[in-house]
Amino acid sequence: MKRLLFAVLFFAILTGIWEWAYRAKIWSPVLLPAPQQVGEYLKTAAEDGTLYHATIITLRRLITGYVIGLVFGVPLGFLTARSRVAHDTIGTLALGLQTLPSVCWVPLALLWFGQTEAAMLFVVVMGTLWSVVIATDNGVRNVPPIYRRAALTMGSKRLHMWFKVIFPAALPFIVSGMKQGWAFAWRSLMAAEIFVSILTGFGLGQLLHYGRELSAMDQVIGIMFVIVVIGLLADKIFFSPVETLLHRRWGTSA
Amino acid sequence: MIGQHDHASALAEELQVIAPSKLSIENVSKSFRSRAGQVQALDRVSLNVAEGEFVCLVGASGCGKSTLLNIIAGLEKPDAGRVLADGKLVTSPGRQRLVMFQESALFPWLNVLGNVLFGLKLKPHLTKKDRLDVARYYLELVGLTRFERANVHELSGGMKQRVALARALAPNPRVLLMDEPFAALDALTREQLYGDLQQIWESRRKTIVFVTHNVREAVCLGDRVVLFSPHPGRIKEQFGIDLPRPRDINSVDLAEYSSEITRALKGFTNDQLAYA
Numbered sequence: 428m429k430r431l432l433f434a435v436l437f438f439a440i441l442t443g444i445w446e447w448a449y450r451a452k453i454w455s456p457v458l459l460p461a462p463q464q465v466g467e468y469l470k471t472a473a474e475d476g477t478l479y480h481a482t483i484i485t486l487r488r489l490i491t492g493y494v495i496g497l498v499f500g501v502p503l504g505f506l507t508a509r510s511r512v513a514h515d516t517i518g519t520l521a522l523g524l525q526t527l528p529s530v531c532w533v534p535l536a537l538l539w540f541g542q543t544e545a546a547m548l549f550v551v552v553m554g555t556l557w558s559v560v561i562a563t564d565n566g567v568r569n570v571p572p573i574y575r576r577a578a579l580t581m582g583s584k585r586l587h588m589w590f591k592v593i594f595p596a597a598l599p600f601i602v603s604g605m606k607q608g609w610a611f612a613w614r615s616l617m618a619a620e621i622f623v624s625i626l627t628g629f630g631l632g633q634l635l636h637y638g639r640e641l642s643a644m645d646q647v648i649g650i651m652f653v654i655v656v657i658g659l660l661a662d663k664i665f666f667s668p669v670e671t672l673l674h675r676r677w678g679t680s681a
Numbered sequence: 682m683i684g685q686h687d688h689a690s691a692l693a694e695e696l697q698v699i700a701p702s703k704l705s706i707e708n709v710s711k712s713f714r715s716r717a718g719q720v721q722a723l724d725r726v727s728l729n730v731a732e733g734e735f736v737c738l739v740g741a742s743g744c745g746k747s748t749l750l751n752i753i754a755g756l757e758k759p760d761a762g763r764v765l766a767d768g769k770l771v772t773s774p775g776r777q778r779l780v781m782f783q784e785s786a787l788f789p790w791l792n793v794l795g796n797v798l799f800g801l802k803l804k805p806h807l808t809k810k811d812r813l814d815v816a817r818y819y820l821e822l823v824g825l826t827r828f829e830r831a832n833v834h835e836l837s838g839g840m841k842q843r844v845a846l847a848r849a850l851a852p853n854p855r856v857l858l859m860d861e862p863f864a865a866l867d868a869l870t871r872e873q874l875y876g877d878l879q880q881i882w883e884s885r886r887k888t889i890v891f892v893t894h895n896v897r898e899a900v901c902l903g904d905r906v907v908l909f910s911p912h913p914g915r916i917k918e919q920f921g922i923d924l925p926r927p928r929d930i931n932s933v934d935l936a937e938y939s940s941e942i943t944r945a946l947k948g949f950t951n952d953q954l955a956y957a
Contacts, residue, residue, distance in 0.1 A: 576756055577786040581800035581852060582776040591799075595790040677789045678834025 460645045465652065468645040477634070478653065485620065485630035486657070488544070492551025493612050500556045500608070501601065504563020505589070514564070521560040529554035529615035533622055542625050550619045554612035562604020566597030599673050606666050613658060631657075691811050695853065696818060701888040702766045702777065702855035704730040704753060709762035711748055721913030722748040725762065728907065728916060735882060735889045737903035739896055739946065745914025746892045750858050753890060754780045766856065776800060779854040783861040785841035787833045793820070793844050794829040800852040819847040822881060839870035846878070850885065859891045863898065872930055875901050879927045896946065900938045901930040908942065910949050917949050 442462050448454070449461045472478040507518035532553045533546075540546035570593055578592045594601075620632020629637075631650055638646030673679075706728040712721045722745035730736050738746040751757040753764055755774040764771040766778065779800070787796050797816040801807060807815070820826050823843040828836065836844065842862055849857060863871045879902065882889060893899050899906045903922055910917040920942055924934055 571786075573782055573784060573786045574788060576774075577780070577782065577788075578799070579756060579774040580754055580776065580778065580780045581848075582774075582803040583799075587803070592788070596788070598790065676792075676832055676834075678832060 457642060458644060460648065464645040465649045468643075468649045469652070472634075472646075472649065481629055481631045481634050482653065482657070484628040485616065485632065488547045488630065489551060489612060489616050492548045492616070493555050493609060495548070496552045496555025496608060496612065497559055497605065499552075500559025500604075501563050503556075504560045504565075504601075504604075505567055505593070507560065507564045508567035517560070518564060521557045521564075524553070525557035525561055529611045530618040532615065533619050536619070537623060542623055544625065544627050546623065547616065547619055547625065547630075550615045551612045554615040555608035558608040558611055559601075559604045562607065563597065563601050566600025566604070567593055569600060570596040599677065599679075602666070602669055602673060609661065609666070613661075617654065688808070688810060691807070692814050695807065695811060695815050698884075698886050699853055699855060701733040701886050703732045703768075704728075704856065704888060704890070705765045706730075706749070706753065707763050707765070709749065709752060709759045709764065711745070711752065711757070711759050723752075723759070724913035724915050726914065726916055727762075730888055730890060733886050733888055735891065735902060735904045737891045737893060737899035737906045738909060739893060739899045739906055739942070740909030740914075741911050741946075742894060743914075744909035744911035746909050747860055748914070750780070750860050750890060750892050753856075754778050754858050756780070776803065776852045777854050778856040778858055779849040779852065780858045780860065781842075781845050781849045781862045783864050785833075785838075785845040787841055787844055787848070789833050791833075792829070793825065793831050793833070793836070796833070796844055797848045797851050800848060804852060816847075816851055819851045820844075822850070823847045823877065837870075838866050839874065842866065842874065843877075846881070850881070850887075854887065856888045856890070859889065861893055862891075864893070864895070871898075875930055876927060878902065883926070896943045897930055897935065897939045900924075900935050900942065901928050906942055908946055908949075918945055920945075 445459075445462050449456065449459055453459070469478065503517060503521070506513045507521070508514070529550065532550045536546040536549045536553075540549060574592055574596050575588065578588055583592060616630075617632045617635075620630040621636045624633055624636070631654055635647060635650045635654075638644070638650060706726060709723055709726045710721070711723040712719050714720075722743075726745070726749060728736075728749075738749065740746050748757065752759050753766075753771065755764075755771045755778065758772075771778075788799065791799065794813075794816055797820060798812055801812040801815055804812075817826065817829070820829055823846055825840060825843055825847065828840065828844075833841065833844075845862070863874055866874070875898070889902075891899070891902055896906075900922055906920045906922060907916055908918045908920075909915065920938070922938060924932075924938070928935060
C-alpha cells in the first residue's frame with residue numbers, strides 16, 4: 428500500500444512538472460501540449476475505436492511473430508546445444524544475427540514481401556528468434572551434468588529426459604531469452620510500423636507516424652504513452668510472475 | 682471396494698522388500714585422458730558383492746572408487762572387463778541400481794514430493810495414487826513428511842540428502858550405489874544419518890556399495906571395507922567388519938578397527954608416495 432502511494436505520488440509530481448513546463452511556455456505549445464490535451468486525445472481515440480483497433484492490430488502482429496519465434500527458437504536452441512555441427516553453423520548464424528539490431532531487417536523485409544503483413548511478421552520473428560535460440564542453447568549447456576546422470580539412473584531417457592529434465596533445468600535461461608526476444612520484437616515492430624504503411628491495418632506505430640505528419644503532438648505523446656503501458660503490462664502480467672515463480676523455486680533472489 | 686482392494690495390493694507389491702542383487706565385477710579397467718596424460722583410474726579390479734551386502738569402498742581421492750561406482754551404475758563403460766548384476770551384463774543405467782551422489786542432485790524445479798515422485802513416474806504400471814502413497818511412505822521413512830511441499834533450496838544439507846535417499850529408495854531398486862553421500866555434511870547430521878541408513882538398510886534389504894574416504898564411516902556402515910590404492914586404482918586389501926549392529930561411530934571397538942584399517946591405508950599410500 429505504501430509502495431503504491433509512493434508510485435502514484437511520483438507520477439503525479441512528474442505530471443505536475445510537465446504541466447508547469449507547459450504553462451511557463453518554455454517550449455511552443457505545438458511542441459509540448461498540456462497533459463490535459465494528451466488525455467483528451469486518448470479519450471477521443473479510445474471512444475471512436477481508433478486506439479482499440481490499432482492496439483489489436485499491433486498486438487496481433489507482435490504475438491503471432493513472437494510465438495512463431497518461440498516455436499522455432501527453443502527447438503533450434505536445443506539442437507545447437509546438442510550437436511556440434513549445428514552449434515558451428517546455426518549457432519554461429521544466430522550469434523551473428525542477434526547482434527544485428529532488428530530494425531535492420533525492415534528494408535530487407537520490404538523488398539522481399541512488399542508492404543504486407545508478411546513483412547511485419549518477418550521483422551518480429553527475426554527480432555525474437557535469435558535471442559531465444561542463443562538463450563536456449565546457453566541454458567541447455569549450463570544444465571549441471573549431475574541432473575542428467577541422476578535422471579539416467581532413474582530410467583529417464585530421450586524425450587522424457589528432454590521434457591522433464593533438460594527443459595525445466597534450462598528454464599531460467601530460456602525465460603530470460605524470451606524476455607529479451609520480446610523486447611527486440613516489440614522495438615522492431617514499432618520501427619517497422621513507423622516506416623511502413625500497410626493498407627491491411629494501422630497499428631500503433633502508424634498512428635505515431637501520422638501524428639508526426641500532422642504535427643499533432645498530443646497524438647504523438649498519447650500513442651507513446653500507450654506503447655509504454657503495453658510494455659509495462661507485458662512485463663507485469665506475464666514475465667514478472669514467471670520470474671518470481673522461478674526465483675522462489677530455485678531460491679535465487681529476485 | 683474392489684478398486685480400493687486393488688490399490689492396496691498394488692501398493693503392497695510396490696512396497697514389498699525385494700531380493701537384493703548380487704554383483705560381480707570382473708577385471709574392470711578404465712583410463713582417462715587428462716592434461717597430465719593418460720590416467721589409469723582402474724586396473725583390473727575384481728570384486729564380488731553378495732546379495733544384501735553393505736560394501737564400503739575406501740581410498741584416497743583419485744583411486745578410482747567413484748569411477749568403479751559409475752561403472753556399476755552403468756553411467757560409464759569400462760575399457761576392459763565387465764560388471765554383472767544377478768548374472769546379467771550391465772550395459773546402461775537402470776533403476777535396479779540407483780545412485781546417490783555427493784551433492785544431492787535434487788531437481789530444483791520440483792518440490793520435495795516431486796523429486797521423490799520423479800523415478801516413480803517412470804514406472805508405468807503404477808497409478809497416480811500408488812505413486813503418491815509410495816513417495817509418502819519413503820518420505821516418512823526418512824522423517825520428512827512435513828516437508829513434502831518444500832522447495833529444495835529451503836532444506837538444510839542433511840535434509841537434502843534425506844530427500845535424495847528417499848528418491849533413490851522409492852523405485853525400490855535392488856542395489857543402492859552411494860558416492861560419498863555424507864561428505865559435505867556436518868558431523869552431527871552425519872552421525873544421525875549413519876543410524877538412519879543402517880536402520881533402512883536392515884528393513885529394506887538392499888545391496889549397498891558405498892564410496893567414502895572416511896575410514897570410520899566405512900567401518901560404521903559396512904559389512905566389508907575394501908581398500909583402494911591409487912595410480913593405478915587397484916584393490917589393495919579387504920576387511921570384514923564383524924561388529925554387532927546398529928553400530929555407534931564413537932564406540933571403542935569401532936575405533937580399533939578403524940585405526941587398523943587406517944594404518945594399512947597409510948602404509949601403502951606412503952609406499953606410493955615413496956615411489957612417486
